[in-house]
Amino acid sequence: MRLRVIRSVLLILTVVVLQHSILDGVQFFGVHLDLPLLLVICAGFSDGRETGAIVGFIVGLTTDGFLLTPLGLSALVYSLIGYIAGQTEKGSLIGPWTINAALASLLSAFGVVGYEIASRLLGFGQLLQIHLIKVVLVVAITNAVLSVIMVPLAKWAFVSKELSSRPPVIRR
Numbered sequence: 001m002r003l004r005v006i007r008s009v010l011l012i013l014t015v016v017v018l019q020h021s022i023l024d025g026v027q028f029f030g031v032h033l034d035l036p037l038l039l040v041i042c043a044g045f046s047d048g049r050e051t052g053a054i055v056g057f058i059v060g061l062t063t064d065g066f067l068l069t070p071l072g073l074s075a076l077v078y079s080l081i082g083y084i085a086g087q088t089e090k091g092s093l094i095g096p097w098t099i100n101a102a103l104a105s106l107l108s109a110f111g112v113v114g115y116e117i118a119s120r121l122l123g124f125g126q127l128l129q130i131h132l133i134k135v136v137l138v139v140a141i142t143n144a145v146l147s148v149i150m151v152p153l154a155k156w157a158f159v160s161k162e163l164s165s166r167p168p169v170i171r172r
Helices: 002-021 035-047 049-064 073-085 097-121 129-158
Strands: none
Touching (some): 002 035, 002 049, 002 129, 035 049, 035 073, 035 097, 049 073
């Protein structure tokens, strides 16, 4: 249990620091990557709704420390996305990497749109509609590609050995 917490904290801090120190300078078509959102989605994939929501809240609060938006805005959106991602069967992903990448892409798009809606409701929305479409497309595509790497990292960090040693549930 203690090793799982250490791995989780290590991965969360690495992703958030990597995002706000290096990846904020990297742009594709004028759009920044959103690696913390992908981490939250993969946490939900790997260990269920509760882990997805908790990791989403922690990653969101940590991310909010780097942003000029109200504290808790990212935490709210990331918690909801992590919970939705956790609807897959707990402890095992729902399919091969292509399905995981497609789901990560779809949930990333929902996360970007959800963040924009929440920030507009609070008076902080800045994106134009055309630019929002470009942000959604770039984040969705890059998160789909990066999910191939992030899913195994999330399983390593968030799934304990006791859960992974149980046989998978077979549905009929």
